[in-house]
Amino acid sequence: MSARDKFKQKIDKLGDAEQIAAINCNTNCVVTAGAGSGKTMVLSYRFVRLIVEEMCHVDEILTLTFTRLAAAEMYSRIQAELYNLADDKQIEEELKLFTKATITTIDAFCHRIVASDPTRYGLPVDFILDEEESRVMARECALALFKEEGTHPGLIALASYASPDILMDEVLVPLAVKHFHPSTAFNNESMALLAMDQFTTLYQESVESFLKVVNRLLQIEYHTKVYRDNLPIFQEVAAKGDELSDPANFGNLGDYYSTLKVRKLGGSGEGVRTDYNALIDLFKQYQEILTLAEGAVANRQMLQETFSFLELFYYRYLKSKRERGVVNHGDVANMARDILLNNPTVRRYWQGRFRYILVDEFQDTNRLQKELVYLLAARSDYEGEGVPPPSALQDDKLFFVGDEKQSIYRFRDADVRVFKRLGKEIVASGGQKILLKHNYRSEPVLVSFYNSLFKEIMGESSEEYEAQFEKLESRGATPGVSPKIEFYFKELPKEDQPVLEEDEEWAEAVEAEAWAIGELIEQMVKKSDAYHIKGREGRRRPCY
Numbered sequence: 001m002s003a004r005d006k007f008k009q010k011i012d013k014l015g016d017a018e019q020i021a022a023i024n025c026n027t028n029c030v031v032t033a034g035a036g037s038g039k040t041m042v043l044s045y046r047f048v049r050l051i052v053e054e055m056c057h058v059d060e061i062l063t064l065t066f067t068r069l070a071a072a073e074m075y076s077r078i079q080a081e082l083y084n085l086a087d088d089k090q091i092e093e094e095l096k097l098f099t100k101a102t103i104t105t106i107d108a109f110c111h112r113i114v115a116s117d118p119t120r121y122g123l124p125v126d127f128i129l130d131e132e133e134s135r136v137m138a139r140e141c142a143l144a145l146f147k148e149e150g151t152h153p154g155l156i157a158l159a160s161y162a163s164p165d166i167l168m169d170e171v172l173v174p175l176a177v178k179h180f181h182p183s184t185a186f187n188n189e190s191m192a193l194l195a196m197d198q199f200t201t202l203y204q205e206s207v208e209s210f211l212k213v214v215n216r217l218l219q220i221e222y223h224t225k226v227y228r229d230n231l232p233i234f235q236e237v238a239a240k241g242d243e244l245s246d247p248a249n250f251g252n253l254g255d256y257y258s259t260l261k262v263r264k265l266g267g268s269g270e271g272v273r274t275d276y277n278a279l280i281d282l283f284k285q286y287q288e289i290l291t292l293a294e295g296a297v298a299n300r301q302m303l304q305e306t307f308s309f310l311e312l313f314y315y316r317y318l319k320s321k322r323e324r325g326v327v328n329h330g331d332v333a334n335m336a337r338d339i340l341l342n343n344p345t346v347r348r349y350w351q352g353r354f355r356y357i358l359v360d361e362f363q364d365t366n367r368l369q370k371e372l373v374y375l376l377a378a379r380s381d382y383e384g385e386g387v388p389p390p391s392a393l394q395d396d397k398l399f400f401v402g403d404e405k406q407s408i409y410r411f412r413d414a415d416v417r418v419f420k421r422l423g424k425e426i427v428a429s430g431g432q433k434i435l436l437k438h439n440y441r442s443e444p445v446l447v448s449f450y451n452s453l454f455k456e457i458m459g460e461s462s463e464e465y466e467a468q469f470e471k472l473e474s475r476g477a478t479p480g481v482s483p484k485i486e487f488y489f490k491e492l493p494k495e496d497q498p499v500l501e502e503d504e505e506w507a508e509a510v511e512a513e514a515w516a517i518g519e520l521i522e523q524m525v526k527k528s529d530a531y532h533i534k535g536r537e538g539r540r541r542p543c544y
Contacts, residue, residue: 003088004052011045018436023049028377028398028431030362030423034472036441039401043360044077046399051094052085056355059100062376065360068105074360075103102354106369107329110336116346117339121182122322134321134328138176141316142168145309154309162199166289171198176317181331183338186314203290204247210286211241217279227276230262257291333368340375341386350376355397362402363419370418373398390429398426420468439472443483447474488516 001009011023019038022031023045033039047063050056063078065071079098085091102109111129118127146164149155158167175198214237217230237244237260262284264277321327327335340347357377359365371387377397378388402419423433439447451471458469524531524542532539 003085003091006085007052016438018434022434025432027396028426030426030433031401033401033403033436036439037436038440040077043358043401044081047078048081050356058094058097060355062354063103063358064106064109071104110332113336113339114332117343121335124325127325127327130326131328133326135177137320138173138317141320142172145313152309154306157305170202174198178330180314180317181334182318183335186311206286206289207244210290213279213282214238220276224265226263226265233260233262257287260287337368337372357397358399360401362400367418390425395430437473440475443481444474444477445483447472449485
């Protein structure tokens with residue numbers, strides 16, 4: 001039997017129409033794959049099908065994923081599937097070439113593109129990727145400018161809204177690391193707006209922490225005059241929580257935060273007094289940050305005054321990058337995009353290098369990475385400028401797999417909206433969108449529970465950044481297996497119940513959850529016999 005027939009027979013035995021459709025799809029395709037739906041198998045089977053049916057070579061398929069671990073797993077899975085067909089002469093030859101297969105992370109692939117033309121950006125050919133060093137360099141550059149340009153009007157304007165440490169670590173350093181790239185030109189207005197965005201981000205993150213501190217303070221009861229004087233302030237802030245958190249109100253709250261006057265408890269000693277006063281310190285710390293950030297967002301005039309200072313910072317930081325030959329992930333992705341846009345020779349090389357592109361975990365990518373893939377997939381006759389629209393893509397080159405519910409939103413700018421829009425774009429340009437809705441990992445009882453629970457939690461996704469609930473289908477039950485659902489919940493103390501520092505309720509919800517899960521894992525792998533599972537050599541604990 002030929003490798004083609006043998007593999008087709010294997011696909012047909014899957015019995016899952018959606019999986020088979022995804023593997024055999026002959027147009028651009030976006031696959032939404034929930035947990036346990038077999039997405040890794042589908043992606044690896046598709047790779048093999050392109051070889052046995054489309055007569056593609058292993059080095060003509062670009063396979064991209066999000067982590068090195070996932071790339072290594074994908075490499076092993078695909079290689080193992082090819083070994084199962086190794087009695088075929090064609091497959092035998094492809095296995096000899098398998099080390100040339102490009103199965104890698106998006107970051108590593110971008111690095112390869114930039115390595116072909118780094119001098120365009122003043123970088124040495126042996127430049128290195130180092131996130132932490134990039135951050136250290138940004139701080140060093142900011143500190144040097146603080147010392148050299150202490151009387152600069154732009155620095156004075158910024159410093160009027162934040163202490164030096166906050167301005168450096170929460171505004172300037174994140175701004176530089178995220179937006180100052182060797183491939184981007186300085187633009188007064190856009191850079192100043194980005195600085196303002198950084199103040200807004202600082203406000204958003206700080207107000208969330210501020211409200212958590214207030215809620216913890218409200219859980220403590222202590223019978224002194226200072227406590228009674230502070231209590232109405234905390235109650236007022238808690239009542240205004242939604243208003244303070246609403247982005248529409250940023251910059252419109254006036255001097256609200258500076259009017260909040262609270263004091264520490266007097267006396268000495270350990271216990272509730274110490275914890276209360278530690279929280280008061282946190283309250284005042286966030287109060288200062290919010291007062292400054294609120295003022296900065298409100299004062300748009302500050303933008304004009306910061307232009308020249310931000311420009312000094314921009315060029316100082318990029319000079320340091322070039323001299324040290326150090327860049328970060330954002331730099332590499334932006335440079336790769338810029339090269340593909342502006343170097344036709346390099347762009348045509350990479351477009352012709354791969355017949356097919358498979359992208360895993362696409363829910364964890366961002367707009368920039370999507371544009372990179374589109375640039376690689378443009379039709380050879382496309383002569384437009386900029387990133388090609390969906391209508392200009394080759395009609396069978398792209399295959400995306402992702403699950404919006406598993407998106408690590410905002411990590412390295414991951415944006416689930418990109419994945420949701422991608423599906424619409426691919427379908428509108430003649431491609432397909434396929435949903436893998438069967439969960440093969442969990443028992444039916446558990447899948448039914450997941451559906452009931454997450455339908456209530458997720459509700460209707462009215463916002464584009466929200467994941468949409470999709471009901472999962474289950475496989476047949478495993479004989480002899482009795483699924484179990486355990487609830488771990490953290491009760492809130494009653495309003496009239498004082499909270500002592502030794503009480504378990506003192507921990508925040510996230511801390512309590514982490515502790516409970518850690519305790520459960522320890523029970524499963526070290527102590528309890530209740531979680532034994534079937535292994536090759538009998539029953540064993542669920543650890544390796």
